[in-house]
C-alpha cells in the first residue's frame with residue numbers, strides 16, 4: 001500500500017556537524033517527488049533517513065500517520081534503486097525479481113503472476129532467462145527497478161539511478177521509470193543533481209542547498225517563478241541584471257543600468273531607489289526598437305533556435321554569473337544576427353523575475369500561485 005510521507009522538522013548530524021538543520025516536506029500518496037540540488041547539499045542523507053539507514057536526530061518522519069523514526073529498514077517496506085544496479089550477478093533476471101517475493105513467502109503461483117506482470121511493465125520479458133552480465137546498463141537498471149517495485153512497497157526510493165548510463169539512455173530510461181511509476185502509482189522519492197532530469201520526471205521538486213529546501217513546487221512553477229536567485233540559476237539558465245526600483249506617480253518601474261525602464265504592476269513591497277536583481281530567461285527576450293542594447297559575442301545554431309552569447313555595457317550584468325544568453329526562436333525571427341552586430345532586446349515583463357539585492361526573495365507578487 002502506497003503511503004504519503006510527512007517529514008517534519010527533521011535534523012541530521014554527523015558527529016558534531018549539522019548537515020540538515022530543520023527540514024520539512026510533505027509528499028503526497030502516489031506522487032513522484034524529486035530532491036534536487038548540488039553535490040553535498042544533503043539529498044542522499046535525507047533519502048537515507050526515509051529508508052532507515054540514517055538515524056534522525058530531531059523531528060519526525062511519518063508514513064501516513066505512523067512515525068517511522070525508530071522502525072528498522074526491513075520493516076518499512078521500501079523499494080530502492082541506486083546508481084549501482086545492486087542485482088545479483090549469479091541469478092537470472094527472473095530469479096533476481098523473484099527474490100524479494102520468496103523472502104516474503106508468497107506461493108509459487110502468486111510469484112509467477114507478479115513477476116510476469118512486472119517483466120512486462122518494465123519491458124524486459126525477452127531477457128528474463130539471462131544473467132545480468134549479458135545485459136546493457138539500461139536493461140540492468142530496469143531489472144533493479146522491477147525488483148524494487150514487485151514487492152509492492154510503501155514507497156520507492158531512487159538515488160541517482162541513471163547516472164551510470166549514457167545521455168541518450170538516461171533520457172529513454174527516465175521516461176520508462178515515469179511510465180512504470182504511473183502504472184503502479186507508488187509514492188516515489190527520487191534524488192538527482194540533474195535539473196533537466198528533475199524537470200522532466202517529477203510531479204514536484206524540492207530544490208535543496210546546504211541542508212535546506214529552498215523551494216518546493218511543480219517543475220513549471222519552479223522554472224517560471226523561482227523563490228530566490230539560487231533556484232533561478234540552478235534550474236535552467238537565467239540572465240541576471242543589476243537594477244533599481246523607481247516609484248513615480250503611483251507607478252512602479254524597474255530600471256536597468258543603462259536607463260531602460262519597464263513598468264511593473266505585479267511587484268510587492270518595493271521602495272523607490274531599492275536595488276534589485278532582474279532575472280530574464282534566455283527565451284524571454286524579443287528583438288525590439290527600444291530595450292537594452294548589447295553586442296553579439298557568439299552564436300550557435302540549434303535547429304529551431306539560435307543561441308546568442310551577449311555582451312552588455314559595463315555594470316549591466318550581475319557579477320559572477322555565467323554568460324548572458326538570448327535564445328531566438330527561428331519560427332518567429334525576422335532576422336538572424338551576426339557575431340559583432342548590435343542588438344536591442346526587450347525582456348518580456350510578464351515573465352521576468354525581480355529579486356531583492358541580497359538574492360533571497362522574489363518580489364513578484366504571484367510567486368506562489370502555482371503551488
Ligand SMILES: Nc1ncnc2c1ncn2[C@@H]1O[C@H](COP(=O)(O)OP(=O)(O)OP(=O)(O)O)[C@@H](O)[C@H]1O
Nearest residue numbers: 014015019037038039040041042043044045046193
Ligand atoms: N557518513 C557521513 N559522515 C560524515 N559526513 C557525511 C556522511 N555522509 C555524508 N556526509 C556529509 O553530509 C553532506 C551531505 O551529503 P549527501 O551525500 O547527503 O549529499 P548529496 O546532496 O546527496 O550529494 P551528492 O549529489 O554528491 O551525492 C556532505 O557535506 C557530506 O560530506
